């Protein structure tokens with residue numbers, strides 16, 4: 001059988017001279033707000049997406065104008081840890097070069113929206129001056145490396161965070177393109193001589209995601225990552241990591257060959273072996289991943305195709321070591337910690353709720369202004385969480401009262417229901433080109449309906465995890481939620497239930513393509529039963545599985561089979 005043709009993106013990467021393409025020429029073209037077609041793929045590796053304001057599409061079409069092109073810029077923040085000075089820098093960049101809001105993402109990164117082409121270079125230069133950058137925040141490379149945020153066992157968290165930073169640095173592309181294009185760095189004279197030691201000139205077949213978790217917190221949703229390191233902590237110190245591989249969320253409506261997948265446990269490695277193991281996993285994916293079908297190119301499919309045993313053997317051979325049997329771990333929760341905590345070294349931390357990660361000023365809730373003030377006074381470190389929230393951390397005893405007062409003054413400690421605190425919603429409309437339905441803009445209203453329903457059934461404080469996405473790509477990791485809505489068309493969603501609070505099990509497809517009133521009707525019945533029949537401390541997701549409201553679905557293929565049954569019905 002002949003080898004399938006590489007995908008169009010492979011051709012673009014191949015001809016790009018290590019990610020240069022014609023980005024410089026695209027930026028210089030004053031006749032359009034867009035970049036050239038091939039460059040739209042290449043700028044992703046530089047942390048940029050070309051978008052247009054979808055709210056304005058129709059009007060602009062009628063006026064025979066080109067779409068309102070603008071760019072989303074994503075900055076890598078390894079482990080989500082950002083200094084007050086960096087927070088201030090992003091606050092400033094958002095006002096001067098973007099739409100005046102900051103967006104904290106589900107991967108602990110910053111996103112700026114609404115950046116015009118002419119503002120890209122100054123924005124990226126300013127980000128780099130803050131000692132963060134946008135290189136490899138998107139594209140077929142390793143993305144922002146995540147790490148649990150709550151440093152209660154301080155030494156273990158410092159080690160875990162250091163690993164996240166080391167992984168991020170180790171897996172960065174080596175091309176000089178980024179510095180040349182955005183920072184006026186010296187031009188590489190002969191790009192043919194330039195090498196990408198880990199990726200090679202075609203980079204990876206698809207995006208790649210890594211996280212480090214510190215049990216019992218699974219705030220980074222470790223089972224959804226291509227590669228996860230689970231810290232094994234003994235007597236306060238990290239003795240090694242369980243290595244997880246092959247998690248992923250993305251699916252395509254109507255394509256049963258695509259499915260979300262919970263990561264497998266590959267084995268245990270010592271701390272000094274972690275980088276070698278990571279590199280071996282990455283290069284195995286580089287060499288074995290599917291380069292013809294991008295819908296089948298993530299590591300999860302490579303592992304399904306190779307089999308876990310062969311995959312492990314390949315990784316061990318490349319890393320030059322044997323993985324040990326995994327250690328026993330148990331996770332408590334994949335949500336963020338909220339409110340005040342004190343770690344074992346006496347530092348204080350406070351988890352703040354940021355609705356869908358959008359930092360802005362909205363009535364009495366003035367996050368943009370309040371957080372700027374806290375940053376300006378240098379009162380705390382800023383930890384972006386994997387659930388779009390923020391932890392102000394490392395606050396000393398003598399500054400705690402001052403932080404507390406500022407949080408009150410700016411409305412940031414106003415009480416919020418448990419269900420709202422745990423909710424995630426992806427960006428969706430109007431910026432996301434792939435959105436089929438509203439998500440971030442819909443979440444507040446939908447959650448109000450849910451709060452009403454829960455109250456009606458005496459479940460007011462039930463901490464049920466709800467996640468909404470505007471399409472099945474899974475950016476808010478919906479397929480690990482207790483309840484998920486996934487956009488199918490304007491005002492229509494697929495409904496899923498049955499994930500569990502520790503983030504270890506997939507949701508189960510329950511209804512296809514239904515409206516808000518249908519969703520609320522289904523949930524009304526389920527909440528009534530849950531209120532009456534749950535066992536003490538039983539989560540909503542675990543309940544739906546126990547009483548078999550949903551069929552058993554644990555693997556990606558079972559998930560796809562259930563989608564097939566639903567859509568055929």
Ligand code: SRM
Pocket residue numbers: 049051072074104105106107108109110111137143144207209224247248249250251298357388425426427428431432433434473474475476477
């Ligand atoms: Fe995502 C594409 C937003 C986390 C799976 N994601 C996109 C794009 C760039 C749309 C596009 O390609 O044109 C979205 C930009 C929207 C906008 O206007 O800002 C987008 N993804 C996001 C963010 C901002 C969601 C959020 O509300 O926070 C998250 C940014 C993370 C970051 O800082 O790097 C984000 N995306 C995720 C996650 C969650 C995670 O990584 O933990 C996933 C699921 C996990 C996974 O990858 O399996 C995710 N995004 C996708 C996919 C589907 C990938 C797949 O395997 O099929 C796409 C589409 C694609 O790659 O083709 C996508």
Ligand code: SF4
Pocket residue numbers: 426427428429432433434435436439469470471472473474475476
């Ligand atoms: Fe866009 Fe879909 Fe991701 Fe939401 S899940 S941000 S709609 S790609």
